[in-house]
Amino acid sequence: MTTSSDPRDRCRELREEFWRGVGEPGESRGSLSDADEPSLWPDGVSSYRRVNTAHAGVVTTDGLSNPGATGEPALGLELYVESIELTETDPVVGRWLVAALEECAGAVAGAAATVTDALAEHELLSLEVSGEDAPSDWVSDGRLGVILGIRLPGRSTGYEVDGVRVDALSVTPLRPDELAVITDEGPQGRQRVADALVSSGWYSYADAERPSVL
Template identity: 60%
Template structure:
């Protein structure tokens, strides 16, 4: 299998994964360049929209594209894609959720820039946290110039990976955090991340994002 064949296979498997979640929609360019496109496996960034009965999804489309050195059976690209899900993403222009998409794109850039340590971090913790600029976010989501986020909060019934031949690609949720939740993550580390994720699940939010979501801690 050539590198081009492997790239096509990865893209086919990504599309198949999302068709199992909802209606595969349009592919689109980022809103800006905060996602560091030069750091993505093929030097460019893209996203795909998916519609379910009750929510809209925007997902990275290419973090798992294979790099030239990748071969069949080896983890392609960064070995993951990340996605944002919200009832507010059902509008074509995102509406009030535009800041959520911008935050996802900034997170994608941070993930792409951490490629060398990403695999170990996921293996050790499973649930990751980020601090982002919060550009464009409502003021009550940002504190001290930072917007917190979790990557990898589980949604019951939603698959968290797909296989590309003998390799596995993770598909992980992106969940913005309220300032009090970020405080817990910063102060407690991995136990804080787990505590926030459990509180989100306990209040029925899981990985869903919403501008009006109250703090769970």
């Protein structure tokens, strides 16, 4: 239950409550890789946190939805990536997933109005990032594709802050042939790839060993 009259505190408390429903959140911290763009965030400062679950690890943005000048969330979403690779203590393991998350955060924060409109029209979004530290077989022409918003059964997709919806969107890396389908077919291709990930049982989970689902 939130008790603060400060909109920023309420955002933080409700975000904490959401992630406690998923697992055990760690402390908030700054960038975990070299791909961060904090100047694009609502406060000009980026923040991330790890969440340990029973079967995997999560790294999530922690403040993309912080209040703007009106006191409402400036961007009604937070992004996260989930993988068994993120349960490892070796900082190199899963680094490519964190880098992808941070690039996505910068891209989304830098195009807030466009992203809001796109989400209103489509449940899923897709992006291309640099593929920093990604395994070579996941990268094509120096780019890594990702899809945002695949749902995991049984998990809430977000929460409300003072009547404003904040979506928790998964970030799922794509194999080059999966990205090619989206590039060629647009929203229909994006949905086809998402459906294939769901039907194969991968859903939004990221894993360097995942085969193509096409």
